[in-house]
Amino acid sequence: MAMNDKITQMLFNVLDELNQLRPREEHLKKDLGTPLAGGSGRLDSAGLINLIVLTEQKTAQELGSPILLTDDRTMSQINEVFRTLGSLADYIHLLLNEKRHG
Amino acid sequence: MEIKTFTVADLQLALLSEDFWLTKTLPITKQRALSFCQNPRAEKNDPVLLVAYQDARVVGYLGILPDKIFFNNADHKLGWLTGWWVDPSIATNGTGVILLYKALNTYRERIGVSGGSREARKVLDASQKFIALNPLKGIDIRFRFNATKTMLRKFSSMKIFRVGFKVADVLLDEIVNLRSFSWERRNSIRQRLTFEYVSTVDEETGRFIEQHYHHDLTRKGKADLNWIMTCPWIVSAPQKDAASKRYYFSSVSARYYYLGVKVYAQNNEMVGFLLLNVRDDRMSVAYAHFEGRHAPTIAAAAVYHALAMDVSTLVLYDERLVKSVAGLHCPCWSTQSISRGFFLSKAFADIPMADCRLHGGDGDFAFY
Numbered sequence: 001m002a003m004n005d006k007i008t009q010m011l012f013n014v015l016d017e018l019n020q021l022r023p024r025e026e027h028l029k030k031d032l033g034t035p036l037a038g039g040s041g042r043l044d045s046a047g048l049i050n051l052i053v054l055t056e057q058k059t060a061q062e063l064g065s066p067i068l069l070t071d072d073r074t075m076s077q078i079n080e081v082f083r084t085l086g087s088l089a090d091y092i093h094l095l096l097n098e099k100r101h102g
Numbered sequence: 103m104e105i106k107t108f109t110v111a112d113l114q115l116a117l118l119s120e121d122f123w124l125t126k127t128l129p130i131t132k133q134r135a136l137s138f139c140q141n142p143r144a145e146k147n148d149p150v151l152l153v154a155y156q157d158a159r160v161v162g163y164l165g166i167l168p169d170k171i172f173f174n175n176a177d178h179k180l181g182w183l184t185g186w187w188v189d190p191s192i193a194t195n196g197t198g199v200i201l202l203y204k205a206l207n208t209y210r211e212r213i214g215v216s217g218g219s220r221e222a223r224k225v226l227d228a229s230q231k232f233i234a235l236n237p238l239k240g241i242d243i244r245f246r247f248n249a250t251k252t253m254l255r256k257f258s259s260m261k262i263f264r265v266g267f268k269v270a271d272v273l274l275d276e277i278v279n280l281r282s283f284s285w286e287r288r289n290s291i292r293q294r295l296t297f298e299y300v301s302t303v304d305e306e307t308g309r310f311i312e313q314h315y316h317h318d319l320t321r322k323g324k325a326d327l328n329w330i331m332t333c334p335w336i337v338s339a340p341q342k343d344a345a346s347k348r349y350y351f352s353s354v355s356a357r358y359y360y361l362g363v364k365v366y367a368q369n370n371e372m373v374g375f376l377l378l379n380v381r382d383d384r385m386s387v388a389y390a391h392f393e394g395r396h397a398p399t400i401a402a403a404a405v406y407h408a409l410a411m412d413v414s415t416l417v418l419y420d421e422r423l424v425k426s427v428a429g430l431h432c433p434c435w436s437t438q439s440i441s442r443g444f445f446l447s448k449a450f451a452d453i454p455m456a457d458c459r460l461h462g463g464d465g466d467f468a469f470y
Contacts (some may be wrong), residue, residue: 037196045147045188047226052199070203078196079103095438 007089008032008063014054014084021050032086038079048082052066059092067095103161103197105204108151116268128349129153130185137333137469142325144168148181148206162197166205167466168425169214171446172321173453178235180212180450181205184466186222187350198225198418206231206447213443216465226445232399234450237441238460240419241427242322243405244382245282245433247258247274248414280434281433289430291406295399296370300362303327307364314391318456327377330388331360335469336381352470355381365403368397373401378407378470382394386417388463392424401426409433419462 001009019027026042028034028067035041048059052069060066068074074091076079081091113135116122123132128136130151138150145168154162166181183205188198203224206213215226226232250267260267275278286292300307309323313320322330329468339354346353358381365374374392378385385408392400401423408416418424419442427437444460446453462468 005221013307037194038214039195039365041194044193045202048194048196048199049202049225053228053230070206072204072207075107075200075203078200081195 002087003093004089007062007096008091009087010027010058011037011055011085011092013062014045014051014058017054017058018047018050021046029086030085032084032089034085037082041082050080055088055092059096065096065098067092091094103156103195105200106153106155107149107204108153109147109149110139110141111146113150114139117216123272123345124178125160126348127160127189128345129160129355130165131345131349132289133337133353134165134185134335137329137335138165140333141168143170149205150181151217151365152161152201152204152208153448154201156192160189161192161419162201164201164205166213168210169320171319171450171453172311173213173319173458178212180214180446181209182454182465184216184469185216186218191384202226204210207467209448210450213448215405216467217443218340218445223310225342231447232445233448233461235444235446235455238419238462239421239424239425240417240440240442240462241351242438242440243408243416243418243427243432244436244438245278245408245416245432245434246414247271247278248383249274253257258279266316274461278433278435282316284433285433286406286409289402291402294368295403295406296366296368297403298366300364301360302331302451303362304344306372306382307362309362309401310372310375311391314393315458317459319453319460320464322463325423326345327362327389329434330463330468331362331377334358334360357382361407362390363403365400367399374403376400376404377405377463377468378404378464380411380413381416381470383412384417385411385415386462387420388468389461390423392422398426398429405432417462419460 015028015030037043043051055065056069080087082088118134142392148168150166151163164183165185167184168181170177170179249270253267303324311323336352336355336358338358342354361378363376363378364372368375373396377388377389379388387404390400402425404416444465
């Protein structure tokens with residue numbers, strides 16, 4: 001499976017767990033276009049932190065490579081990184097690539 | 103959105119600038135900023151305030167109170183989060199999250215939280231970065247019935263009976279006054295004890311505190327308590343001023359002050375020190391130092407002062423004082439168990455909390 005697909009699947013698994021913590025009417029759709037944070041986002045602070053923590057955990061478990069989404073670099077572009085599920089997938093891809101190439 | 107980090111030195115400059123205070127929403131009051139700059143446990147380059155700006159507008163802020171905690175024979179620096187606010191109209195743009203992680207990163211994950219709103223606790227839980235300490239269990243002792251306040255708060259439609267409630271309060275207060283008089287005589291407080299009042303901690307008290315604070319997690323000494331007493335965040339004022347209307351957290355109260363009470367036994371031996379915090383009709387014991395055997399005496403001294411200062415409620419968090427209050431049969435209408443929550447980041451997971459004592463004023467509680 002290509003890295004992009006692996007990241008997408010991992011994020012869908014994250015959403016499965018995240019949705020368990022949320023009321024049914026606030027469930028997030030497993031779609032790369034789903035807005036997360038920012039203007040059209042649906043996650044409040046606690047929801048966004050749950051997403052960050054679950055994503056860090058699942059990336060380590062399922063992709064075998066821990067990443068950090070709480071550093072100053074990520075925080076300084078939080079609305080771009082967490083705009084949609086797709087933008088988060090792109091950012092994780094970037095971080096994994098950076099790790100791979102040192 | 104831009105996050106600006108203000109160190110103590112930056113805040114000192116901000117106090118001199120005019121621009122910093124022009125924003126529609128204030129990220130801090132001048133009174134609080136002055137206090138932050140005087141914190142004896144803060145260094146010039148310690149970050150103490152994070153402010154989120156969007157289009158030159160303040161959309162969020164988080165204060166950090168540098169402090170030290172003591173365990174395993176060493177002191178450890180940390181920052182207590184205080185005054186954490188995000189503009190509710192942008193609740194989903196991650197501002198609160200940025201502020202929290204910025205604070206954690208800046209203080210190398212050495213952060214403490216005292217109290218906090220339900221929303222804030224939800225966020226702390228979600229981050230999985232914090233451990234909850236055993237809550238500090240205290241007691242609210244209500245001396246005044248305060249029918250007017252109680253009834254009108256519950257049933258606002260009963261406003262037309264306000265005068266009736268006030269009359270009832272006056273009569274009930276007289277009953278309390280009689281009971282207080284009899285309680286004081288029964289306990290012969292003024293025969294058994296003498297008091298000395300201080301607005302700052304003197305040398306004798308400083309030495310006394312040092313003899314008694316070895317199990318305290320924060321070991322607040324003379325300089326620390328002087329800072330609390332002389333640099334409050336809340337000002338006594340008859341009404342809200344312009345700044346307080348632009349700042350989310352408390353900054354003025356009708357009555358607000360600290361009082362240091364040195365308690366002496368008949369033989370002139372100093373047996374205790376209480377740092378009392380009076381806010382409107384409520385008095386709390388922020389810090390209490392004494393030997394365990396004197397707990398009933400010190401508890402009686404606290405009750406005596408609550409009655410003398412005519413407050414409605416006395417709040418105690420010292421475990422020994424709370425236990426002693428039951429035996430005092432004080433002239434109150436009711437007592438209620440209360441608690442205060444403290445959280446520390448997981449960097450402090452190895453604290454032997456069984457050996458550490460928290461005071462009611464720890465974290466940022468001494469300032470409210």
